[in-house]
Amino acid sequence: MESFTETGQKMNRFIFDTRAKYRIIRHVVLFLFVVFAFTMVLFLRGNGKNLGKALEVTSVNSVFFLGYAYITLFLLIPEFLLKGKVVWFILLFLLIGTALSALKFVVSDEVFYASVAPENFLPGSMKSLRFMLINTKDMTFIVALFCVAKFTKDFIYTEKQRKKLEVQNSEARQRLLQSQLNPHFLFNTINNLYALSLLQPQRTSEIVERVQWILRYIVEQSRHDFVSLADEVALIENYISLEKLRYGKRLKASIIKKGNIAGWKIPPMVLFFLAENCIKHGSSADLGVSWLSVLIESFPNVLNIQVANSKPADTGKSGAENGSGNGLQNLKNRLDILYPENGYSFQIEENKEKFIIRLQLKKSINEMGAKTYR
Structure with missing residues (x-):
């Protein structure tokens, strides 16, 4: 039976390890969690009917939601926002969000909003600019949650690395004082x-x-x-x-x-x-x-x-x-x-x-x- 320390080490490795296999596992787990969460919301709002259809809809739409989040986190923020190109960041953020919304409606064939938010659904009008903007707003909320989670994880990781480097630096200086001067x-x-x-x-x-x-x-x-x-x-x-x-x-x-x-x-x-x-x-x-x-x-x-x-x-x-x-x-x-x-x-x-x-x-x-x- 694993000890509490071993479990904590494995969890720490899963969250912070930057090697490719751990990063892939984290993203897969994240995708499955998002699909599961949205599926349950859609399933319950449909009074517990047609679980397979709910899973199909949320799987397709999760690709767009997560795609928007990844583009923002790994492209728009480092290449534009962090470099002070705020206007370009805002413009590209809105354009990409609107374009993904339009593509999402084409792929999902107006199923998502018809199922999740029937009160906003008007037959034949799902591809209108109004609904694309509403969808972009919804995706923006998800992106914001992802950004908060990403920056929190990076801050914790950076602090851990800084403390580790401080210890290593201290040890290196001690070794330097003890070994660099040849007694001979x-x-x-x-x-x-x-x-x-x-x-x-x-x-x-x-x-x-x-x-x-x-x-x-x-x-x-x-x-x-x-x-x-x-x-x-x-x-x-x-x-x-x-x-x-x-x-x-x-x-x-x-x-x-x-x-x-x-x-x-x-x-x-x-x-x-x-x-x-x-x-x-x-x-x-x-x-x-x-x-x-x-x-x-x-x-x-x-x-x-x-x-x-x-x-x-x-x-x-x-x-x-x-x-x-x-x-x-x-x-x-x-x-x-x-x-x-x-x-x-x-x-x-x-x-x-x-x-x-x-x-x-x-x-x-x-x-x-x-x-x-x-």
Whole structure:
């Protein structure tokens, strides 16, 4: 026997699940319910006579009533009303309603009003403009009920999704704080500081300031969904400067910026993670001279980020191993949370000499935007 919780979950899935099979089931159930309700009204008004005829009439007319509702909900409202084309919406709403009424009378052969509202029925006059307008008014009432039900369901669904995203965002930020900063980075920096204090004590204060800046940035900025791209660039510049202490002349790094990056905001720590990933899997395993290249191209509506690194010679590592672990997947999960569908693209490429990560962000949907109304 199902528990109350399991029943509630199934009901919630039936009402809110957007997959095709659930949507089809919902519409079929809705159609059957409307047919049943109108059939019972017509049957009772006929003093309980001729149930088959009542079912036939309401089945035909329900197609037109629901058709008017679907055209209004999924075409007229999103394409005209929500885009501010109110006059066009009203005009098309009335024209389509009148046209469907005329078509309905042709199909049903004046049966519906003769059965349901005999007090309004005049033989031979059912196709008059007056009766088409009366029928349009009746269909408009049904459409209004459908709109209220649709908007109520969408509001509840949107609130559920918003709360779910808030929880996911909070969890993602927690994972970010716990995992993005490689512990080896701190250990190596401390060792480098110790060695530098012995060999070049005059540079110690400079390095300490860079470490403080990085740690402060990670703690403070990681709490935000989006931060300034210029600040992210400053973060990796400080980070690469510290890594050069470790590798010396073995590491060559360049950061190239094209276009105006001042107006861009991106998720925090993205550049840091990509640069750290490249150094970790490229420079740390290479006994020779390795390189890291960061290219940032800003366009009016698109931001392209490319981070590339040299591949260690004779390591036998594949591209999958170069981005091993959950690091890159965690980054994709964060982008999925912060950007709507098609808001970004993430590609990984490699050849014998280098490993490349390309990230493209779209400015027009740089924040969670409204989804297409459907």
